[in-house]
Amino acid sequence: MDLLRRIIDNDLCLGCGICLAALGEDRGRLELQENGYYRPLALPTTREADKTLRAVCPGISLRGDGRQRPLWGQTREIAVGWATDADLREKASSGGLVSALAIYLVEQGICDAVLQVGPREGHPLYNELKVSRSREEIIANAQSRYAPAPMFPHLKTLLDQNNDSYAFVGKPCDVAALQNFLRLQPSYQPRIKAFLAIFCAGIPSYQASRQAFGQAATKAPLIALRYRGNGWPGHFQADFEDGSTLTMSYEDSWGKILGRQLGTRCKICPDGIGLLSDIAVGDAWLLKDGKPDFQAGVPGRSLALVRTERGSRWMAQALDLHYIEKGTVDPADLPLIQPYQWRRRRLSGWRALPLQCRTRFLLRFKGINLMRHSLSAGLLTGLREAVGSWKRMRKVQEK
Ligand SMILES: Cc1cc2nc3c(=O)[nH]c(=O)nc-3n(C[C@H](O)[C@H](O)[C@H](O)COP(=O)(O)OP(=O)(O)OC[C@H]3O[C@@H](n4cnc5c(N)ncnc54)[C@H](O)[C@@H]3O)c2cc1C
Ligand code: SF4
Ligand code: SF4
DSSP states (O other): OOHHHHHHHTTOOOOOOHHHHHHOGGGOEEEEOTTSOEEEESOOOSHHHHHHHHHHOTTTEEEOOSOOOSTTOSOSEEEEEEESSHHHHHHSSSSSHHHHHHHHHHHTTSOSEEEEEEEETTEEEEEEEEEEOSHHHHHHTOSOOOSOOOOOTTHHHHHHHOOOOEEEEEOHHHHHHHHHHHHHSGGGGGGEEEEEEEOOSOOBOHHHHHHHHTTSSOOSOEEEEESSBSSSSBOEEEEETTSOEEEEOHHHIIIIIGGGOBOHHHHTOSOSSOTTSSEEEEEOOOEETTEEOTTOOSOOOEEEEEOSHHHHHHHHHHHHTTSEEEEOOOGGGHHHHSHHHHHHHHHHHHHHHHHHHHTTSOOEEESSOHHHHHHHTOHHHHHHHHHHHHHHHHHHHHO
């Protein structure tokens, strides 16, 4: 069986499209499937093409530099931060730190534009890659979109159009995809000046979004869709052409619908915290009774894991130039503030084990100290996770 078939049949494809950028976008296509995810089709299956696919595909290949020993990865600083612009802070997912940093990078001339995800013009359900060149464009694409994002199929064409430089914002697997591509095509490396990652628990399909906004009484066309933001964490909100609106709390939309429909690759994901980025940003939840409080009713706060020397420099300059404001957080509280990611870092190795055995080690997650953290979870817990994962894998195979 060719490699692409193995990736897709084992539900490891993330629909990112970087394989097309690497193999030639005219040598295949990325198509939206009935299940609400994108999949590449008709790619070449020669030995050479398989070699490229293996190296570039973030579904199976993720390469760190080995310095990610601590549980939260390499960090020069762990801070809480938010955008100084109060409107941006209000609109954004958590504190608007990602957007504020992106604006800083463009306005201070560190890059020409930002590559990020945003809604497709006139089709609010669907996402696409955006090239944001101004504060207004970056803010227009703020907020988390809990749905697939075909980031890269036309990346090479975009990079070949001119000599612009970019900051990249994406999920940890998007960062891994782009870095895999840059390793294969190093002439493009100087063009990507910054990697900003958002924390990620998994990507639900478009079907999950349809299920959420399908709860509205109206059958009128959708004209706008927001998953969160406008408050922290804000509401899921769908606006329809007939003027009606459906809103749902974050707990109901993510907790009961979106977060329950994730693919295999997300369930075994070894990096939801942007281990390969310059700066990784998540929610700095306030705690109530030792648990994240989703109803604290305070302005949003982002958690920043600053990983590289240049990331540290940008944070300091963005603070000096009043793009961002900062607070402190006790790193010892991180397992409570981000319990899902804390568990995942210790359990993903176990969760991947049955799939590794079945596929004869198709996954190559290297240099992120996966083994070390898996061992710290303990044998009994680990085996329990592996069995759960094996059962889920059987279900996928039976479909
Ligand atoms: C699928 C998904 C899962 C998430 N899981 C977690 C989690 O487990 N823990 C946690 O703390 N936070 C999670 N988040 C929220 C995310 O971490 C917040 O976006 C982060 O706190 C940054 O907030 P901000 O206010 O600084 O970002 P904003 O200033 O609002 O900017 C958000 C940025 O994310 C980009 N973006 C939005 N949707 C996508 C997407 N689908 N793919 C790639 N890029 C996108 C936007 O283009 C924008 O640049 C998730 C977000 C998504 C999209
Ligand atoms: S590179 Fe992306 S789109 Fe291509 S097979 Fe891998 S995950 Fe899927
Ligand atoms: S959970 Fe991991 S694999 Fe899934 S979308 Fe998020 S970063 Fe990518």
